């Protein structure tokens with residue numbers, strides 16, 4: 205009816221074009237409204253994506269957790285970027301995106317040594333107002349350090365890490381307690397043809413070497429102070445000399461100068477060495493089908509000439525929210541899920557990572573399943589921290605260069621450590637963080 209009237213067939217009727225225009229306008233309006241409604245619905249249905257950068261091993265270990273989070277949260281999705289393996293390379297990747305201004309990440313899984321620098325640069329969101337009172341209270345004491353800087357909480361650890369000594373239970377009744385004992389046992393076993401090497405460790409010029417060194421520095425009575433000082437000391441020379449002597453005496457292969465964690469693990473796993481320095485994750489690998497030492501490995505703390513208990517370098521990986529995140533609330537939600545009890549339990553059970561939560565160390569069923577837990581907890585009580593200094597990456601670089609020259613026999617330990625001490629001092633002074641003297 206209406207259309208007949210509107211489309212009236214009377215020739216010359218001047219209502220016709222106007223009616224057509226009206227129809228057109230109504231149609232257009234309706235179409236637009238529908239399109240907007242459709243688009244809006246589609247938009248509302250699209251989940252918020254929280255982007256997270258992690259080193260490759262953690263991207264693998266958390267894949268299952270991320271998948272189930274994404275299944276359970278319809279409006280929220282975690283997208284993980286699988287970063288490189290080594291801590292420095294992951295940090296370089298994160299920093300290059302942060303320097304460009306608009307980082308593609310909402311969350312970073314950070315090594316404990318990055319926090320001071322990232323916080324000072326203003327790259328991180330303080331978490332205090334998001335996580336309620338005392339968010340670190342459920343953590344064992346050794347896992348709390350390195351997250352609060354200048355009174356703000358910047359990071360929540362997902363796993364703890366501490367330097368450990370792995371030893372062969374089939375070759376000795378008890379592990380050595382001192383560096384001298386480690387050398388003596390190694391030489392005996394090598395003489396007897398039981399092992400090719402005594403001790404394998406991380407001697408490559410990278411962060412792992414600083415971790416190895418810190419344990420020995422403490423073991424010879426020194427310390428790498430939180431100020432960054434302590435490298436130009438007699439204890440530092442003793443520690444560097446000891447590491448060099450291991451190679452000179454053939455207790456460690458000259459190739460340790462190129463060993464990071466995986467190479468040391470490979471050698472120990474193949475049954476080549478009596479002792480290995482590594483982190484907790486190595487235990488699980490050593491029990492695997494490719495290991496020739498499964499069931500023949502004990503774990504204890506590093507040897508020390510002085511100081512009881514010996515020091516274990518504190519590692520640990522934790523989550524921080526980037527200040528530039530467009531979804532801070534959702535990022536915090538993801539942070540809580542991945543650092544929470546269920547997540548940490550799975551990371552212990554499946555991957556052998558160390559938890560940070562007291563509740564998990566105190567869980568008898570979990571301890572029965574993972575008898576290493578009390579050893580890890582014990583080691584966490586005497587962790588040695590690397591300096592919590594915004595210039596840490598440079599301090600560590602100075603140390604690694606000098607140590608590397610010692611390990612390869614290019615420089616005398618005393619001279620190298622004097623240089624490391626002086627280099628650190630200059631750096632600290634230039635950044636206004638030197639000591640007052």
Ligand code: GLC
Nearest residue numbers: 291315316365411412519520
């Ligand atoms: C481990 C530690 C980390 C350390 C790194 C060195 O990942 O958790 O703190 O910097 O090893 O290789």
